[in-house]
């Protein structure tokens with residue numbers, strides 16, 4: 001089972017790198033504002049999870065260098081995800097708000113729709 005998962009992960013990553021989407025472009029000022037806004041965001045994820053790859057591809061299209069937190073290699077991130085978000089499922093987008101509360105967003109399609117709405121590139 002571990003070997004199957006490993007091979008599938010390799011295929012997912014290979015396809016991802018072979019078809020890397022183009023990184024979106026903004027003016028330097030607009031990009032700086034976006035990156036400041038991203039300070040309170042983190043994506044809990046796994047490198048080879050296809051749903052996480054989907055979110056990372058959308059981050060690349062939107063040029064959103066938000067922090068990635070690997071829940072397998074770092075036990076603290078795994079614990080934070082379970083205690084904060086409520087379940088061990090990735091991807092999960094964490095948004096820390098100015099008033100101190102954190103929002104935990106599961107489901108890759110919801111995360112992509114949220115990022116596309118919040119950080120749309122100007123046409």
Ligand SMILES: N[C@@H](CCC(=O)N[C@@H](CS)C(=O)NCC(=O)O)C(=O)O
Pocket residue numbers: 049050051088089090091106107108109
């Ligand atoms: N419908 C979810 C599927 C996410 C999903 O199945 N993630 C897997 C990793 S590829 C996971 O976290 N599994 C752990 C679990 O379900 O406990 C999405 O689109 O985000």
